[in-house]
Amino acid sequence: MNYKNYLRWNKLPHIWCPGCGHGIVLGAFLRAVAQRELNKDDVAVVSGIGCSSRAAGYVDFNTLHTAHGRAIPFATGIKLSRPDMKVIVLTGDGDATAIGGNHFIHAARRNLDLTVIVFNNNIYGMTSGQFSPMTPHINFATTAPHGNFDYPFDLVELAKGAGATYVARGAAAYPRQLEKAIGQGLDHEGFSVIEAMSQCPTYYGRKNKMGTAEQMLKWQKENATVSSNPGEKIPLGVFVQVERPEYTKLTGQFIDSVSGGK
Amino acid sequence: MNYKNYLRWNKLPHIWCPGCGHGIVLGAFLRAVAQRELNKDDVAVVSGIGCSSRAAGYVDFNTLHTAHGRAIPFATGIKLSRPDMKVIVLTGDGDATAIGGNHFIHAARRNLDLTVIVFNNNIYGMTSGQFSPMTPHINFATTAPHGNFDYPFDLVELAKGAGATYVARGAAAYPRQLEKAIGQGLDHEGFSVIEAMSQCPTYYGRKNKMGTAEQMLKWQKENATVSSNPGEKIPLGVFVQVERPEYTKLTGQFIDSVSGGK
Amino acid sequence: MAKQLVQGNEACVEAAIAAGVSFFAGYPITPSTEIAEKMAEKLPAKGKVFIQMEDEIASMAAIIGASLTGAKSMTATSGPGFSLMQENIGYAAMTEVPVVVVNVQRGGPSTGTPTLPSQGDMMQARWGTHGDHPVIALAPSSVQETYDLTFEAFNLSEKYMVPVVLLMDEIVGHMREGIELYKPEKIIDRRKPVQSPEEYLPYQTDDSLIPALAPFGQGYRYHVTGLIHDETGFPSNSPKVIEGLVERINKKIDKHADEIITYNSFDVDDADVVLLAYGSPVRSARQVQQAARQEGLKVGLVQMITVWPFPHKVLSQLYRQTEATFIVPELSLGQLADELSKSVPREKILRVNRNDGSLITPAQLDAVVREAVR
Amino acid sequence: MAKQLVQGNEACVEAAIAAGVSFFAGYPITPSTEIAEKMAEKLPAKGKVFIQMEDEIASMAAIIGASLTGAKSMTATSGPGFSLMQENIGYAAMTEVPVVVVNVQRGGPSTGTPTLPSQGDMMQARWGTHGDHPVIALAPSSVQETYDLTFEAFNLSEKYMVPVVLLMDEIVGHMREGIELYKPEKIIDRRKPVQSPEEYLPYQTDDSLIPALAPFGQGYRYHVTGLIHDETGFPSNSPKVIEGLVERINKKIDKHADEIITYNSFDVDDADVVLLAYGSPVRSARQVQQAARQEGLKVGLVQMITVWPFPHKVLSQLYRQTEATFIVPELSLGQLADELSKSVPREKILRVNRNDGSLITPAQLDAVVREAVR
Amino acid sequence: MSGRFQVEIDPAYCKACRLCIQVCPKKVLAQRADGKAIVENPDDCIGCQLCEWHCPDFAITIKGEKKNG
Amino acid sequence: MSGRFQVEIDPAYCKACRLCIQVCPKKVLAQRADGKAIVENPDDCIGCQLCEWHCPDFAITIKGEKKNG
Amino acid sequence: MSKHWEIIISGSGGQGVITAGIILAAAALKDGKNVIQTQSYGPEARGGASRCEVLISEENLAYPKVQQCNMLVALTQEALNKYSSLIAPGGMLITDKSIDTSALSNDIIVLKAPVYSTVANIGNLMVANILVLGVLNSVIDAVTGDSLAAAVSSRVPPSTIELNMKALTEGNRVGKELKREVEIA
Amino acid sequence: MSKHWEIIISGSGGQGVITAGIILAAAALKDGKNVIQTQSYGPEARGGASRCEVLISEENLAYPKVQQCNMLVALTQEALNKYSSLIAPGGMLITDKSIDTSALSNDIIVLKAPVYSTVANIGNLMVANILVLGVLNSVIDAVTGDSLAAAVSSRVPPSTIELNMKALTEGNRVGKELKREVEIA
């Protein structure tokens, strides 16, 4: 199926600003889904609150737009009740790592089979540009008008430390690589995280004098790399890919053993 | 000063069960404090809710027994308002890593100068023995009557992944090493985590047929080691010790630069 | 059927299982913990899911997620956890996802007295989350009623597509009585969509004002959001849609209030004094009321089963009919009496409050009744 | 003093700074975000601390921690965040730590309508956390009042050692008016202990029922807990202590209610019709009331400044005196009108509710007033 | 149409962000007066789909012998 | 007292957990009838403080030439 | 004897007084009585005095807690000191021989049984709770012996049934003797 | 002209209509008028039509929103379509020459100014908001020219003051011509 058939066209154009990277990430996600020919009815897409989390409304699956930071536990309920469904979480850097950080690390610990795509624009877009736990040190934001002195998470390290079994990073500027990283995440059985670098020209870009969407995309292209030898650049690729018993499988086995196969 | 002078003797005997490891951990902590001759008035001890968190009531500092999981953000308010005070968090494995997990990783990210001692008895003691995010796989608990199939956090990995700059592990069975690990944490400028293995004979021990407190302590002695070559055993020691600008310092510098030294 | 000796918390679990609960997510907290523990023991054996979440926020989120797949789902907590669940209780109310939330009340505020009973969360059960929202709350006063009402909670929740709170308290939760673990007669399941997936509008309702949400994963793909949404489920900022949705989800309950509200009344018709109670104070109230009647005193009792929606109509009618003095025993500073004062003049309400962690004794209540009938 | 054009949220920040706020912890949420943003801009320049926390639970916790060191501290949020703060608001109430919590109300329930005004959190401000607890809530209807009342919120909080909620709404928060950024006359700071550290009992109180909590780190070492505690601050399970504490922390506010409660009344003495409002509906109410009086209609207005404690005494007195019909315009399904029904008979209350994200217009209200005076 | 590939841009969805124009290696695309993208040199298209993949608004479709669906 | 170290156990705090008895390398300690710890062989004490550090109840104090305060 | 029993069984944290109360309640239920069992939770349950209440009646029971305690079992001195004041005039106390009851008022029937010496003979201090149940029931006949035995065997861990049944039998014996003594006296 | 202005300034998301409204309000305040400025937030603020309301009066203002709009500024067709219905009978519209106003009712005074062509001459499309402020004020004289100029220069980024002042001047000029035309007509 053409990936565009997974869109809810009657909801487009979407609310995202011109040049917002979220649409690029969403496209990469849908192409990965299309390649796997996932049946729309068998997929649930769960999001929190944020510009990125609006993505759930645009895709033609069973979609759930929840509360800020809580996409993962909502998704947990779905996945455990319907282990046969593919459950995907579309979330933002703020949604996943600020208010939602606890759920993120616990789902990673459990190795619950969710594919979590973190639309990382290094800012809270929806609320107009406050810094997030992934805003780089000394960048600017509306709540960091003099520069942000918080240090950000390294999402790859955080996910790994919590027990995620698949962790990758992609970027809007490398849509094909992003699509692959997401695809591998979809294939992986267990908690899979894909950090997707996305540009927010409206707030992050403006606050940090990064210019237009074009210029921001160019910046990404120049400062992130798929090379295995990234040097100073932001590395893209798959950083964790390990096998560990998956949570719904464990639950199922456990139920079977206790209930005697029921 | 003798470490016992830091106790509120009129509140003893404490509520902990006979043989509970929490008293041993508390003693190690107080000896580390005594060695550093900390002034009682300059120390704030903050805890959440749990058997371990009751520790705050027994020590003669400015003490704050907060809500379950929230010791760290309460402590954050104290530390940022009084950067000159030594702020210490006494918490349990449940308090710190279950409900309190988000605050834990964010304080680590910020590298806020708190010393966090996690009394790890691998169980929720206060509520009578449910499994915690640090209960080993397939151990038993009241909410895991058929065996716990959750995988636990590795607290060292979690803290590290989140950005903690000092991470150590000690055990009640090695009180001297524990005292040192805590002491180094107190000396370290930045977010310091000391996981202190503690025995809960009443619930964890009973549920897992580990026998008496004596037997549990023996188990610890045999299954945890200070050796740098731990093999299959649980390693004790300091695992992370790095320098990164500390948060209250950063805040102070930042305030100075913005306010022109005020 | 032979009676069995069952603890209140356990009765809640047994009833939930009988009602068909297939998903429980929770986080331990005294005095509700036995509910999670029994669920952990019993659900897997039935092929159902128990999960201990990282906190109460996640527990509440998970049961909503599970319910959207069609599962009857439930959580159990106490004061501090109930406070944490509020945001997502509002989400369930807004998105009309049926869930059962058990609050075994303990002394508050804050950590309070974790092991002692209280009824201090009555108002919170109604108003704990932001915005105008609907909720149903039921309160048992015995182990048997805990069994009955847990069951009823699932039924009401599925029928009206609304979160239902079972307001227990430490006494009811921890006491053991002989009860019948009967197989319930009527299990209500949520409505099924009548349209085909193509024509389906998840939030379109008939006169009942109750939507038919299709379980996720069965061919009805739609969107669920906590934003104001129209019949399609998608967000809208149209004033008409906003007003319409807020009113409908609330009216859905108001409109059926007479059907929803249940209570037991004893000897009220000619009463000079009416005792009004719910939950464990009913026990003392019933003892005192019966004793008083035996002495020929005109004392009646209304036991509220449904706490929310509040039986204002019933009570104001009763007041107009009898002009009785209302005596309100409760384990709080007067939440029930205050609410009653909307229907019965303040000066006709006598308050018997107890906040020391003990029950109101029959003797304590009896003294007030005697004072009032004089 | 020359007036300046200031946004409501900004006025809140300016007043907080004038009141001496030295710690702000928050998490962005529409429509309160400008408060955090302005704090981030202005506090560091004053040598004070702004921190953006990981969520609202942490924000609330941090301001309590800071307040315990003596800092005047504050957070600001909106519906969903306010729900998350409830557990720790109860903690502040229980431990009697002064803090100011601003809730710039938006449409609910749940995510609702983030950018539109509402008054749907009125009842939550009173009952959002578990257990019987005290709280004070103030509601401005203009930018100038936002300035005045933010200031007042700090004063009341420090005076009564209680969390104070400033109930704004999106309209008041986002509108700009010309206001005076005056230097406040009277800054109230919390009591200081009169005893020496040796004799100090943190929760011992005099007739005022208000404790004197020493700032941490100044030689008074004591224990603070959300458990029921005695005068020493340490936990106790004694029934007397339990009852005593729960009653005292609540009575502390009730006892001083007359002092705390403020309101403006306009032309009520001879009124046939009284408009009762708080927050932005006051604007329409005042316009309509003035116009009506000019026409000679006996219409009065009571503007509540203090929402909690609720001015039942004032209003029931006014009702008894005038037997007026009360018209209650509000941006909710009737939370204010319902509360009023405890003091004024239901049939004497006319409700004007609007829940579509718009304000109640003078025209809409005028029609109801005319109907009522006929 | 002479090229092996057809570039279709739906102006109803285009938000004039210029990303497609920037990424096209063959300068196939250009901006019209209102800023929206148009196909200027259709014959030069090599079907690389970069424009499509970079369009945040799903406004572009490349038809012809595609590499990737 | 003849030993270089004095072992003091306060029975008001002792909860009879036996940990001190177990860890004492010199078998200085024993259990009395109610389970609480007592000093049985005071002279054998080498002042290692293991008992004190392992006592969860702060019931033990070793006096004499201490290694660590 | 009375058909309405308000019983408190008390002891220290780990002694199983709550289990004893539950067993008694279960037996009474089996006999068709009305029954309510409650207990005190809280820090006291972890060490310190612990207490379990059982109401047994032919009549309907409304108020779930003891109002007029006509039977207190106290397994420790601490429990006795804490709860003896709850015994209603004319009520009974059952306790161990070793416990000092001299401070009790005269209108209480004090029965001192050799609880600990008997369980020591059986060889396991942990069954004092069941033994005292036997004592209690032989004295007051609140439930039938069959129901009590059935309740014990269904509510203790399977591996300990034999031991507990022995304790119950011994308790019954001790109780009968005690009753005889009281009746003779 | 009227002493009570209820003004709506509208345009598309990034055009700075809110800044324009704030500047107008600040100028009015400086002149000692009563003033309230409000705006619409929400998804529409991000692209789509955006709107800012300014009330200016000699009288006290109570209700904070426009009730009888006597001046609408619409910088885009979309904004005009969305908000034109709000204009009260006898009210005015200021818009760009390029915009189609044919659907408007007769009782509205329509003023079409060469907004975009003039800002194109100035060389920066971003100052259309300030230019139109100049037009607006020259037409209605709601605030003094000095106050308006002062408000502009204190509320735009320092580096753009010159540019904006030029836009204001041009706007004033255009506005005066327009006024003359209307008065002549």
Ligand SMILES: Cc1ncc(C[n+]2csc(CCOP(=O)(O)OP(=O)(O)O)c2C)c(N)n1
């Ligand atoms: C409980 C709660 N707190 C705060 C908010 C306000 N809020 C909405 S979205 C958001 C941040 C979104 O940032 P991110 O997840 O990075 O998404 P983006 O908009 O950048 O794509 C915030 C703080 C909310 N809706 N709910």
Ligand SMILES: Cc1ncc(C[n+]2csc(CCOP(=O)(O)OP(=O)(O)O)c2C)c(N)n1
């Ligand atoms: C919000 C909230 N949820 C749950 C609880 C109940 N609770 C109290 S302590 C505790 C667990 C404590 O475990 P841990 O932190 O490991 O401490 P321990 O008792 O084992 O020392 C829980 C779940 C609570 N008090 N508040």
Ligand code: SF4
């Ligand atoms: S605000 Fe930023 S993140 Fe949000 S839609 Fe616009 S560009 Fe994208």
Ligand code: SF4
């Ligand atoms: S329950 Fe466990 S953790 Fe708690 S005091 Fe007892 S032994 Fe210690």
Ligand code: SF4
């Ligand atoms: S497919 Fe490639 S070559 Fe063709 S228009 Fe797009 S970017 Fe240019």
Ligand code: SF4
């Ligand atoms: S990338 Fe898409 S939205 Fe942007 S200019 Fe090209 S076609 Fe238009």
Ligand code: SF4
């Ligand atoms: S100090 Fe060492 S030797 Fe002495 S009693 Fe203690 S453990 Fe034994």
Ligand code: SF4
């Ligand atoms: S370790 Fe302490 S509490 Fe345990 S037996 Fe020894 S002295 Fe007693």
Ligand SMILES: [Mg+2]
């Ligand atoms: Mg973001």
Ligand SMILES: [Mg+2]
């Ligand atoms: Mg623990």
